[in-house]
Amino acid sequence: MNPFDLLTDYTYTQALLGTVIIGVCAGALGPLVLVQRQALIADAIAHSSLLGLLGVFLFVATFGLDGRNPLLLIAGSIITGLVAVAIISVITDRTVIHRDAAMAATLTTFFSLGMLLLQYISRNPIPGKAGIQDYLLGNASTLTRADVKSALVIGGGVLLILSLVHLKQSAVVFDAPFAQLAGIKLNIVRSLGFIGLVAITVIGVKVVGVVLMVAVVIAPAVAARQWTNRLIPFIACSGAIGGLSAVLGTYFSIAAGETAVGSIPTGPAIVLVQGLIAAASLTAKKVRSTHVFSS
Template identity: 50%
Template sequence: MNPLDLFTDYTYAQALCGTVVVGLSAGAVGPLLFLRRTSLLTDVVAHSSLPGIVAAFLVASLFTSNGRIPPVLLLGALASGLLAVWLVRLLPRLAPLHPDAVLAATLSSFFALGMVGLQFLSRHPLPGQAGLADYLLGNASTLTRADVITIAVVGGGAVGCLLLVHHAHAVTVSDTAFAQATGVPVRVVNAIAYAALVTVTVVGITVVGVVLMVAACCAPAAAARQLTRRLVPFIVTSSLLGGASAAVGCYISIACGPLPTGPIIILVQAACVLAALLLRKVLPCLAR
C-alpha cells in the first residue's frame, strides 16, 4: 500500500484524521496522569464507558431507526465515565478502602455490566449495533465523517480547556497547599482536569478501544519524560509523539490488515518508549 493512499482515499483519510486527533489529545493529557500519578484512572474511565455506550444505544434505538449516533453514544460514555470517577473519589470517604481496591472494583463492575449489555444486544438484533463491538479494541477503518468531527470538536475542546488552566494546574500538582494559599481555585482546577481526562478517554476509545486506552495516554508521556524535564516541552513532545505514533499505527493496520487499530498503535508507542529509553542512555543530557 502506498502511504499517499492515506490522503487520497476517502475511507483511509477518515481513519487517519481520527487516529491522529486521538493521538494528539491523549498525548496532551498523558502528562497530567504522569504528574498526578493517576494513570489507572484512565483505565477505569475507559472500561466504565462501555455500559454508557450500550445504554445510550438502547435509548437512541427507541426514538430513531439507527441507534448508532456518535454524539449520543459519546454522551452516554461521558456520563458513565464521570459516574465512575465520582465513585472512585467517593467510596474511600465512606469506607476504609484502599484506593487500588476501589479502582479495581469500579473498573470490573462497570466493564462487566457493559459486557452483559453487549451480550443482551447480540440476542436482540437492532439496526446499527454491529459497530459496538469495535469499542473493545478500536477500529479506525469504521470511522465515519460524523465520528471524526465529534472526535475533533470534543477532544480538541477538552484539551483547550486544560490549556486554559495550565499554569494553575501546574501549581496545584506541584504544591496543593501553596496553590490554596495563593488563591488558586484548587477544586475548580481539579474538576477541569478530571473532566478533560474523562472526555479525551471516552473520545479515544473509538479508535484505540476500552482495553488499551490507558496505554495510549501513558505511553507517549513515558517516552517524552525520557527526553525532557520541563513541563511545557513535556506536554508538547508527548502530544506530538501520540499523534505521530497514531498515524504510523493507522498505516500499518491498514497496509498489513485487516488488523485492529488500537493494538497496532500501542505497539508503535511501546517502540517509541524503548527508543526514548535507549536515546536517554546514549545522550543523558536530554533529560537535564
C-alpha cells in the first residue's frame, strides 16, 4: 500500500485524521497524568465508558432511534466516566481503602457490567448493533466525518481550557500547599483535569478501544519524559509522539489488511508503535547516561 493513499482515499483520510487528533490530545494530556501517578485512573475511565456507551446505545435503539449517534454515545460514556471518578473519590475519602484499590475495584465492576451488556446486545436482534464490539480494541476504519468533527471539537476544547489554566494546574500538580496559599481553588483545578481526561479518553475509545486507551495516554508521556525535564516541552513532545504514533499505527493497520498477515485492529497497532518509541527512548537515555558517566 502506498502511504499517500492515506491522503487520497476518503475512508483512510477519516481514519488518519481521527487517530491523529486522538493521539495528539491524549499524548498532550499524558504528562499531567504521569506526574501525578494516576495512570490507573485513565484505565478506570476507559473501562467504565463501555457501560455508558452501550447503555445509551441500547436505550436509544429500543425506541427505534439512531443508537449510533456519536454525540449520544460520547455523552453516555462521559457520564459513566465521571460517575466512576466520583465513586473512586468517595471510596478513597470516606473509607480506609487505598486509592489504587478503589480504582481497581471500580474499573473491574464497570467493565464487567459493560461486558454483560455487550453480550446481551450481541445475542439479541437490536438494529444498528453491527460493529459495536469494535469499541473493545478500536477500529479507525469505521470513523465517520461526524466522529472526526466531534473528536476535533472536544479534544481541541479540552486542550484550550487546560492551556488557559496551565499555570494553576502546574502549581496544583507540583506544589499543592503553595497553590492553596496562593488562593487557587484546588478542587476546581483538579476537577478540570479529571473532566479533560474523561473527555479525551471517551472520544479515543472508538479508535483504540477501551482495553488499550490508557496506553495511548501514558506511553507517549513515558517516551517524552526521557528527553526533557521541563513541563511545557514535555507536554509538546508527548503530543507529537502521540500524533506520530497514530500516523504510523494507522498505516500499518490498514496496510496489513492487504497482505497475508491479515487485518490488524487500529488500537493495538498504534499502541505497539508507541511502545517501541517508549522503549527506544528509555534505551537512548540509558546509553546517554552511561556515556556521560564513563566520560
